[in-house]
Amino acid sequence: MYIYDDHDHTILRQRVAQFRDQTRRYLAGDIPDEHFLPLRLQNGLYIQRLAPMLRINVPYGMLNSTQLRTLAHITRTYDKGYCHVSTRQNIQLNWPELEEVPDILAELAKVEMHCTQSSGNCIRNITSDQFAGIAEDEVIDPRPYCEILRQWSSFHPEFAFLPRKFKIAVSGSERDRAAIQVHDIGLQLVRDSEGKTAFNVYVGGGLGRTPVIGSLIREALPQEHILSYLEAILRIYNQFGRRDNKFKARIKILVKAMTPEVFAEKVNAEWAHLKDGYNTLIEDEIARAKSYFTEPAYEVLDDGEAQQALDAQAAESVAFGKWLQRNVRGHKQPGYAAVTLSLKPTGVAPGDVTDKQLEVIADLADAFSFGEVRTTHEQNIVMADVKKADLYALWQKAKVAGFATPNIGTLTDIIACPGGDFCSLANAKSIPIAEAIQRQFDDLDYVYDLGDIDLNISGCMNACGHHHVGHIGILGVDKKGEEFYQVQLGGNAANDASLGAVLGPAFKSEEMPQVVQKIIDVYVDNRNGDELFIDTFRRIGVAPFKERVYAKAS
Amino acid sequence: MPKLVKDGAVIDDTWTLLEKPEGEPAEAEVPTGAVIVPLSVWQAQKDTLAQRPDVGVWLDSDETADQLGEDAAHLPLVAVNFPVFADGRAFTTARVLRERYDFQGELRAVGHFIRDQLCYLRRCGVNAFAFADQSINLEEAAQSLHDFSEYYQASVDQPLPLFRRRAS
Numbered sequence: 001m002y003i004y005d006d007h008d009h010t011i012l013r014q015r016v017a018q019f020r021d022q023t024r025r026y027l028a029g030d031i032p033d034e035h036f037l038p039l040r041l042q043n044g045l046y047i048q049r050l051a052p053m054l055r056i057n058v059p060y061g062m063l064n065s066t067q068l069r070t071l072a073h074i075t076r077t078y079d080k081g082y083c084h085v086s087t088r089q090n091i092q093l094n095w096p097e098l099e100e101v102p103d104i105l106a107e108l109a110k111v112e113m114h115c116t117q118s119s120g121n122c123i124r125n126i127t128s129d130q131f132a133g134i135a136e137d138e139v140i141d142p143r144p145y146c147e148i149l150r151q152w153s154s155f156h157p158e159f160a161f162l163p164r165k166f167k168i169a170v171s172g173s174e175r176d177r178a179a180i181q182v183h184d185i186g187l188q189l190v191r192d193s194e195g196k197t198a199f200n201v202y203v204g205g206g207l208g209r210t211p212v213i214g215s216l217i218r219e220a221l222p223q224e225h226i227l228s229y230l231e232a233i234l235r236i237y238n239q240f241g242r243r244d245n246k247f248k249a250r251i252k253i254l255v256k257a258m259t260p261e262v263f264a265e266k267v268n269a270e271w272a273h274l275k276d277g278y279n280t281l282i283e284d285e286i287a288r289a290k291s292y293f294t295e296p297a298y299e300v301l302d303d304g305e306a307q308q309a310l311d312a313q314a315a316e317s318v319a320f321g322k323w324l325q326r327n328v329r330g331h332k333q334p335g336y337a338a339v340t341l342s343l344k345p346t347g348v349a350p351g352d353v354t355d356k357q358l359e360v361i362a363d364l365a366d367a368f369s370f371g372e373v374r375t376t377h378e379q380n381i382v383m384a385d386v387k388k389a390d391l392y393a394l395w396q397k398a399k400v401a402g403f404a405t406p407n408i409g410t411l412t413d414i415i416a417c418p419g420g421d422f423c424s425l426a427n428a429k430s431i432p433i434a435e436a437i438q439r440q441f442d443d444l445d446y447v448y449d450l451g452d453i454d455l456n457i458s459g460c461m462n463a464c465g466h467h468h469v470g471h472i473g474i475l476g477v478d479k480k481g482e483e484f485y486q487v488q489l490g491g492n493a494a495n496d497a498s499l500g501a502v503l504g505p506a507f508k509s510e511e512m513p514q515v516v517q518k519i520i521d522v523y524v525d526n527r528n529g530d531e532l533f534i535d536t537f538r539r540i541g542v543a544p545f546k547e548r549v550y551a552k553a554s
Numbered sequence: 555m556p557k558l559v560k561d562g563a564v565i566d567d568t569w570t571l572l573e574k575p576e577g578e579p580a581e582a583e584v585p586t587g588a589v590i591v592p593l594s595v596w597q598a599q600k601d602t603l604a605q606r607p608d609v610g611v612w613l614d615s616d617e618t619a620d621q622l623g624e625d626a627a628h629l630p631l632v633a634v635n636f637p638v639f640a641d642g643r644a645f646t647t648a649r650v651l652r653e654r655y656d657f658q659g660e661l662r663a664v665g666h667f668i669r670d671q672l673c674y675l676r677r678c679g680v681n682a683f684a685f686a687d688q689s690i691n692l693e694e695a696a697q698s699l700h701d702f703s704e705y706y707q708a709s710v711d712q713p714l715p716l717f718r719r720r721a722s
């Protein structure tokens with residue numbers, strides 16, 4: 001994991017001091033609300049429906065046990081003892097006091113964490129693949145590049161007042177687990193024809209009220225040019241992105257209006273000025289960044305032996321076997337596996353975790369996974385480097401702590417934004433809908449047999465719950481002051497990304513569990529063998545689902 | 555006389571700023587004395603105005619540095635306007651004027667920017683700050699110029715990004 005040097009610490013300390021002074025001046029009445037707004041947003045602080053919300057960055061999802069314990073301490077001391085893992089891998093506090101935010105930032109800075117640009121019209125936290133560095137299908141580890149980008153984007157003097165927020169995601173594997181095509185910029189690490197590290201650059205993807213899949217505007221950009229190329233994109237956007245209408249201000253609208261081809265030409269023309277300048281990455285820097293993401297001290301293990309022992313344990317315990325199947329995945333290192341701790345047991349808001357649980361995760365990380373974990377955009381926690389021989393022991397501890405629901409990737413591993421319970425922009429609640437659906441599908445064996453299904457819920461069209469790319473997407477809408485839910489089918493966030501199609505008129509909240517049940521019934525009736533939900537949907541289309549869901553009761 | 559912050563000090567502002575003309579820019583009357591004219595007036599009357607040593611040009615936020623282009627190098631002053639503080643186009647305009655068009659004169663922010671933008675503006679090459687709001691305490695505001703003393707990025711004030719300085 002990256003470790004701060006004196007420079008990093010100095011910069012972050014100065015940021016905390018700056019915000020402390022800004023908060024002081026605001027509370028003294030010297031800064032009007034309107035001017036304080038972007039200042040607090042760029043330090044992570046929203047004013048929500050019930051209280052402020054503080055969004056803490058987890059750069060590309062990496063956390064160590066010290067940071068987890070600090071987060072536990074912060075949620076206990078400054079909040080109500082729990083926090084929320086967001087769909088952008090960040091951690092959110094729901095009840096901090098404005099007056100105390102500078103102190104929280106100072107505590108975070110001590111463990112090399114921050115809320116810098118976690119909100120506001122600026123470059124946001126860089127997100128990536130939760131299995132970076134360990135995935136079997138990885139081409140290039142994205143984390144060193146994410147860290148280079150984190151530094152480049154933090155306190156960037158030119159791009160702090162963009163037309164709108166700006167999100168960058170990086171993937172380095174064959175299978176895209178970072179949903180790069182629905183980001184303002186998506187970067188795919190590849191090897192060019194000579195085997196050198198390069199980036200495919202996608203631009204103008206995004207969810208929200210106008211969902212768009214990003215356009216590939218540059219193939220195999222040599223790695224040393226990434227910063228200057230990104231500056232060229234940001235510069236075009238900063239100058240020509242719309243500022244007259246908040247809802248048309250994202251880069252996707254600009255790219256669409258110009259067409260991706262013309263946009264790419266403009267970027268290239270700008271880049272011609274910037275290329276080969278001081279922003280060109282040097283070998284030393286790439287090597288320095290990589291030096292923080294070397295392999296941990298893996299033991300040399302016999303994978304076959306470890307697997308055999310595991311199979312025997314799984315034969316003994318069906319529950320353990322299911323957990324292995326759903327919550328554990330392969331690892332490029334023989335004898336090791338990656339474990340996902342589920343933050344989606346029924347009855348808990350998806351992604352919520354208590355102070356005590358954070359401490360348990362820290363202990364588990366220290367005991368089983370080199371002291372590190374990752375947050376995922378599906379709102380779970382990954383322990384990346386667990387010995388297969390330790391899996392049974394870890395499972396037992398995870399069960400006690402409530403993290404062992406064997407539902408990763410299934411229907412009940414629901415992605416949900418905070419929705420109307422917390423968010424002032426919401427049209428409708430999301431958490432109770434998630435819970436009602438989880439209760440409807442409380443038969444674990446049944447859910448398990450259904451296989452991979454992404455069900456995503458957003459409380460409004462800002463789409464924080466990524467409903468457009470859920471196989472089943474649910475969107476809260478407001479009809480004359482009443483909460484309704486629109487259903488979309490066929491979205492997908494992976495490489496063959498697609499946006500869901502609206503099923504039809506929206507439903508009342510109490511109808512939702514039955515609606516999802518009917519959708520699943522149609523799938524089960526039409527499924528060929530082990531066919532995945534998304535594949536069945538793509539094969540049979542939306543019509544049979546529509547028919548069943550809207551069938552008049554006879 | 556109005557005041558402004560220039561190179562960190564509070565001084566008298568000896569320039570007047572000519573608003574955008576309602577009629578034809580070619581016919582706009584440019585007063586004598588140090589004056590900052592809108593880009594449209596500069597473009598329309600460049601031949602005569604270029605003879606004067608006391609004419610500067612201001613760019614509105616929807617005008618780019620490229621529109622002034624090579625002319626910048628010969629001007630004593632260029633101003634970038636903030637119609638509202640959240641309109642961040644001036645940051646790019648300033649940087650491009652300094653880095654691409656080699657503008658060496660006074661680069662001034664005018665309009666509705668706020669004190670808390672000073673450090674980033676300075677990094678982008680702005681060295682003078684004329685707040686629209688004359689009630690602002692400029693001595694206090696100038697403290698925000700140096701909110702940071704260390705930076706990651708290359709910019710006008712520090713052309714070497716931190717990674718190049720780290721390496722040396």
Ligand code: SF4
Binds near residue numbers: 417424425460461462
């Ligand atoms: S999708 Fe809407 S309701 Fe949900 S968190 Fe985002 S803004 Fe709030």
